[in-house]
Amino acid sequence: MSANLASTPSRTAAPHPGESAAALRPHAEDAFAGELAALAAQDDRPRPARWKLSPWAVATYLLGGTLPDGTVISPKYVGPRRIVEVAVTTLATDRALLLLGVPGTAKTWVSEHLAAAVSGDSTLLVQGTAGTPEEAIRYGWNYARLLAHGPSRDALVPSPVMRAMAEGRTARVEELTRIPADVQDTLITILSEKTLPVPELGEEVQAVRGFNLIATANDRDRGVNDLSSALRRRFNTVVLPLPESAEAEVDIVTRRVEQIGRSLDLPAAPDGKTEIRRVVTVFRELRDGLTGDGRTKVKSPSGTLSTAEAISVVTGGLALAAHFGDGVLRPADVAAGILGAVVRDPAADRVVWQEYLETVVREREGWTDFYRACREVSA
Known part of the structure; x- marks a missing residue:
């Protein structure tokens, strides 16, 4: 004998008077409802039982693409x-x-x-x-x-x-x-x-x-x-591997920061790509134990320094720039976040970070402002 379960109650609670009904972090099916609907409307391929989309359309939803009617599906996974x-x-x-x-x-x-x-x-x-x-x-x-x-x-x-x-x-x-x-x-x-x-x-x-x-x-x-x-x-x-290249990781971080920034009503940073690239470069080099040009070996800290953490650092920096700066993402806005991500073990990781600053960042052309900002928060 099989049990028949009761229908699922609504998962969205009513907002208090005066509150906005907008969720801080909508579920995927809500945040991308338009894309899912556009895919379903043009999806004429076979669908497994109870699937909303065909396997081809599900892959397109995750990887992104342009539909025949011109609808752009944003990539969810790079x-x-x-x-x-x-x-x-x-x-x-x-x-x-x-x-x-x-x-x-x-x-x-x-x-x-x-x-x-x-x-x-x-x-x-x-x-x-x-x-x-x-x-x-x-x-x-x-x-x-x-x-x-x-x-x-x-x-x-x-x-x-x-x-x-x-x-x-x-x-x-x-x-x-x-x-x-x-x-x-x-x-x-x-x-x-x-x-x-x-x-x-x-x-x-x-x-x-x-x-x-x-x-x-x-x-x-x-x-x-x-x-x-x-x-x-x-x-x-x-x-699921780490991003293969720095460009791919910069693209991932940029896309996610833009999405999170919109949900938090943060202004778009006009020159944010420079600092995003620097954050990604620092994380990749410390994670790999080698500088991007392959010339210098560096010590790796105890933390993971993942893409998700890079997204968090940049989002925090964007909030600082919006609320306590001029809206332009600068080195000082991301420096504290990088320090917090790298130095998990105050004793061992701080030595790794200081050595990386002095031997790599300090000598890198065009990174003087970034070096000074990181030195200031690391002192």
Whole structure:
């Protein structure tokens, strides 16, 4: 016997009087609703059951392009096309998708946009932590109803995964390797048998066509809660690499900063590209342990210095320039953010940063203002 879950309540709370209804960070399906609608209108290719778009259109949504009617689809992911194609194709099969990579390689971002394009709903999410309980993946109970009336359908609280199974949608599990191993393994039956038993009711929830699951995991978390071989076999693993070139990373940071800046009503920085390029250069050189020209080896700090952190540094600098400057992004606006990203270990990382400033930044032509700003905040 299979359980039929109740319809999902609205996820958007009503604003207080006088407040704007605009979300600070809209879900992907809301922020890019126009692009998704334009793709759906012109998408005449076969669609898997309950998919909002065909696999080709999902890939176009992530990678960007121009539709026959002239509609421009902005790229959500800048990287190898084949990676996106493999990820999308995996979701059209009976295998779940595991996005693996170092911090800041857009795993969560890609996961959200895949779910939005496939199911039109990116909110069926389980956030993995060391304290994630089994109920977050399977189901829980409304204990007031459970104590009053015993186990019943009304007392059952479905997890996002259970809801995705019943509705034929895409569920997401973030930071899978942060979840305790015994909780991780509750996914084995779900992914292999496509069913979730509810023994308290003598029922089960069977996944309907369209259901699949996207998980993300961090390369740096190896050894924390490694996936069992049984669970790993249920996933097709796609590794998201760091941007191949400085130009690609500058492009990613610029696009995301513009999007975030618009959502925060920050003015566009007319000369921001220069400082973005400098931030990206510093992060890449410290991350790689080598200057861009390949001539000088440098020590790497303990932090990841990811693209996501570069986006955060530039966004913070843009806010400083807007509220406490003349609106032009300058070295002084990003210097403190760079220091905070690089120096995670006050003892070891500060030495690495000071050495990099003096041996690389100080000698670089055209970087005198950047060197002075970084020296001032590092003193």
